[in-house]
Amino acid sequence: MIKFNKEQLIMQSVQGKVHPPVMKRQYRVGSDGRPWILPATGGITYNFQIGDGCMGLAGDHVEPGVSTKNPDPAMDMAYNTLTCVGNQAKVITGEAKGTVGYVTGKHGGIDHVMIAFEQEVLEKLTIDDQFLVKACGQGMTLTDYPEITVMNLDPELLNKMGIEEQDGCLVVPVTKVIPAALMGSGLGSDTMLSGDYDIMTRDAKSFAELGLQELRFGDIVMIQDHCNDHGPDYCQGAVTIGVIIHGDSYISGHGPGVTVLMSCRTPKIKAKLDPNANLANYLNFKK
Structure with missing residues (x-):
């Protein structure tokens, strides 16, 4: 078991509601100059969940499951910042309450x-439904690895990810190792405690060599030479671990999104390739 400051972590309530798909414009222009009208972010996505492929979909930035936010901007910032991957979310309205x-x-x-x-719950939800999240995980520090920054990670999920300790390093199961050069939209952010940044997928050679067509929603991936202890930064030898949270994109500089879970400026994190490194397995999620 990886030791962390469990007794010091705070669990707080934050709340959101289903945020429906919105269109400020109908067309999205792809990297090839072609205009597209496709499903994109928001709403309840019934037929794609964690564990499903996120590449080659007839959509852009598709989000699996239920897309939520808080309509109050200040509350929404707290909702997006304090919520962590793996936190429990309870339906507090409607038929699925x-x-x-x-x-x-x-x-x-x-x-x-x-x-x-689960699918039977999705079928009961409506655009008006609301969710209470027990937000916990921000502020986590690893007792024996102070060099590693942890963020956006539920403390219960940490020790379900099959992470091993070897020679003073953490060995993390991942499905893919992503070169720094492929990271695009989201660079320049001042913090990664909310949001994500994208893997660019328009280069056919790297796409094929890395097997990016195999990426799935919920996959755990390593990003080489990127430090995310604050905003994303190129740093030789740095390592970032994240999770695939939305689907591919036709737009220049975009692609499947990665929410950061841990990062280190020195190679204290190693990757172990494992096709089962996916949230669906760690959360025992059944569609």
């Missing part, structure tokens, strides 16, 4: 928190 799901990611720009619920 009392059922529980899990936070699976945070999408910057649109400022959505995504929540996974």
Whole structure:
């Protein structure tokens, strides 16, 4: 078990509601100059959840499960910042009231928190439904690894991820290792305690070599030479671990999004390739 400051962590209530799809314009222009009209962010996505493929969809930045936010801007900032991947979210309205799901990611720009619920719950939800999240995880520090910054990670999830300790390092199971050069939209953010940043997928050679077509919602990935202890920064030898939270994109500089879970400026984090490194397995999620 990886030791952390469990007794010092705070659990607080934050609340959001389903945020429906919105269109400020109909067309999105792809990196090839073609205009597209496609489903995108928001709403309740019934047929794609964590564990499902996020590439090649007839959509742009598709979010799995339920997309939520708080309509009050200040409350929404707290909702997006304090909520962590793996936190429990309870339905507090409507026909599905009392059922529980899990936070699976945070999408910057649109400022959505995504929540996974079983299919029978999704069928009962409406655009008007609200969710109470027991937010816990921000402020986590690892007792034996002070160099590693942890964020956006539920403390119960940490020790379900199959992380091993070897020679003073953490060995984290991941499905893919992503070169720093492929990271795009989201660079320049001043913090990664909310939101995400994107893996660019328009380069055919790297796409094929890395097997990016295999990426799934909920996959745990490593990003090489990127430090995210504050905003994303190129740093040789740095390592970032994150989770895939939304689907691919046709837009230049965009692609599947990564919410950061941990980062280190020195190579204190190692990757172990494992096709089972996905939130659906760690949360024992059944569609």
